[in-house]
Amino acid sequence: MRYSLKTHKGVSLVGLILLVSVVCYLTFNTFKLRDEQYQAVEKTLINEHYTQRIRNDKVFPGGVAIIDRYLMGNIHALETAYQRGSEVFASQKNLVLDSMFQALREGNTMDSLFAVVKTEYQLDEDLEYLLTINNIQLVFKNMMLVNAYQAANPPSFIADSLNTSVGVRIGGNLNTPLPQNEISNITVSNAEDYNYWMTFSLHADHRNRTWRVMKLMMPTLLLALFAIGCVVSIYYVTYRNWLRQKKLAEMKSDFVNSITHEFNTPLSTIIVANKNMQNDHILANAENIKPLTKIIERQSLRLQKLFDQVMDITTMDDSTLQKEPYELHQLLNEIINDYNVKLSVQNAAVTLHTVAQPLQVELNKFFFMTMLLNLFDNAIKYNHSEYKQVAVHTALSENTIKLKVSDNGMGIPGREIEHVFEKFYRFQKQGAQHISGLGLGLYYTYQCIKSHGWRLSVESREQVGSQFTIHIPHKS
Known part of the structure; x- marks a missing residue:
């Protein structure tokens, strides 16, 4: 019985965990879907405005002039340094990049552009952006590509405050670049010697993105919690009723066993006494009969008492x-x-x-x-x-x-x-x-x-x- 009860408890618990897990999994996937679709309209509007303004430019309006000044103006010197060895090239390259990144941050026009976008499309004031350069490759003679900057391996001269998971910060105050809040990711290249290939991206998001998505998810979340509560309640009620039924069945079984024993005892005595009364040797002496009748009387009264006790239990409530x-x-x-x-x-x-x-x-x-x-x-x-x-x-x-x-x-x-x-x-x-x-x-x-x-x-x-x-x- 203990093993059976333990088994049923285990099966019920596993079933409950599986059901709750399914509800949680579906809720989590719904959250991810809402998170991915969040700001879809805003992202489209910002992307259209941004790409139009940098159609013949890079990073931000006016950025190509700054980038060309540093990279194209030093491309031959960088090739010479590369030929002299990796340490010479790294030192020369870092000086150029450091100056270029600083100049880009100082000449950043994205602040005013982003403010115009928010005003024009009536976007929330707490919307923030992040503008980064993610990758730079130099093109030397015979289309030889040389990595100058990679977000995954940033040079030491870049301050930690300017390093992000996607690249070096050029502008903006957003600190959490995510795939969900990426507005655009652009790679520009040129199939000519002595040039450069560059990837830059724009992210935009609210400061409290998770909370905003949670608010949108609130009806679904409440429904999920209600469903979990219902599942737990149903399991609890079902399990409790099962225990009661099991206990009742065991008590009835015990009752049948007990009442069988209780009834058999006086019945056996009556049967034995009755058989004795049919014995010719006992019948020959009348004094032998009276004790037997007393035994039958007492055992009959005991049977009557047992029956009355059971009947009283069934009728007392009414x-x-x-x-x-x-x-x-x-x-x-x-x-x-x-x-x-x-x-x-x-x-x-x-x-x-x-x-x-x-x-x-x-x-x-x-x-x-x-x-x-x-x-x-x-x-x-x-x-x-x-x-x-x-x-x-x-x-x-x-x-x-x-x-x-x-x-x-x-x-x-x-x-x-x-x-x-x-x-x-x-x-x-x-x-x-x-x-x-x-x-x-x-x-x-x-x-x-x-x-x-x-x-x-x-x-x-x-x-x-x-x-x-x-x-x-x-x-x-």
């Missing part, structure tokens, strides 16, 4: 109790005196301790007696003490009578207390397996108390004993 006023102490004394006669052959006793004043209570005498007798029976059955003690106390607190039944028995484990009043439930405790019963006594007791409109509380300590307190409303 019955309306006929209550009558009784003096509580007098009734308790009567019940306990009769019960002590039954205990006279055992080393056990029930004692009564009452308050001084009489207490009038409206109750159904039959159910009340049965309720107390069930408590007494349990207190005696689940008790391994040499001398079994059951004490009944009454106390009056404000408008409530407290009827306490305590014992010195085995006690109930804390985790079991909430279950002992369930139908057919019998807790399995070492030393208690041999104790017979249907698991209906405390359930019957609880139903009696509930049908009277009273309340029950339980305190118990293992190997010390239990105390059942019945709270009865009382009008002064």
Whole structure:
């Protein structure tokens, strides 16, 4: 049973994780799609305006003149340095690039161009841009290409604040160049000796892009969270109901086993007694018959009691109790005196301790007696003490009578207390397996108390004993 329960828990947990994972995966992909499509119109407008303004230019309007001045003006000197060795070339090249990048930043016209674009198309004021040069290759004699600058391997003279993941910063304050916010990426080349090939890009984005996309995603996100909540709730309710059904099936199985044993015992005795009564040797002596009839009578009464107990459980919820006023102490004394006669052959006793004043209570005498007798029976059955003690106390607190039944028995484990009043439930405790019963006594007791409109509380300590307190409303 433990293995089965553990297996079902594992399967349920794996299924739940898979469903939640699918919902999260779909939500994440939706976010990525929204992120890629975000600012699609703005990007198109900016790209069109930008490419028109640099149609015969590079990087920004007026940039080609600055670039040509440094690269074309030093192309032969750079070729000579390249021929002299890599260190000479690197030193010469870095001087040229450093001067060119500084001149481009100082002559950058992109700020004014971007401001015109935002005004013309009424774009958000917090929109920022990033203009970078990503790659430069020099073309020497015979179309020999030589790398002068690569974003992946930036030279040391470029300050960290100017280095980005895509290239050297020429203008703009945007710090997060992403594929999603790239406006354009242009490569210009010339199929002639003593020239250069260059790649530059423009990015534009809002400062709080992720939050803006999340706001757009909010309905989808809330729907996903709601779906996850529904899935978790359905799994929880289904799993809890499955546990209840499993527990009920186990209790019914235990009930069938218990009731079979309980009914078989008196039936077997009756059958044996009946066979003896058919024996000619026994019939020859009339005095032998009377003990056998007594046995049959007692076992028949026991069977009747078992049937009545089961039938009372099935009808109690629908019955309306006929209550009558009784003096509580007098009734308790009567019940306990009769019960002590039954205990006279055992080393056990029930004692009564009452308050001084009489207490009038409206109750159904039959159910009340049965309720107390069930408590007494349990207190005696689940008790391994040499001398079994059951004490009944009454106390009056404000408008409530407290009827306490305590014992010195085995006690109930804390985790079991909430279950002992369930139908057919019998807790399995070492030393208690041999104790017979249907698991209906405390359930019957609880139903009696509930049908009277009273309340029950339980305190118990293992190997010390239990105390059942019945709270009865009382009008002064």
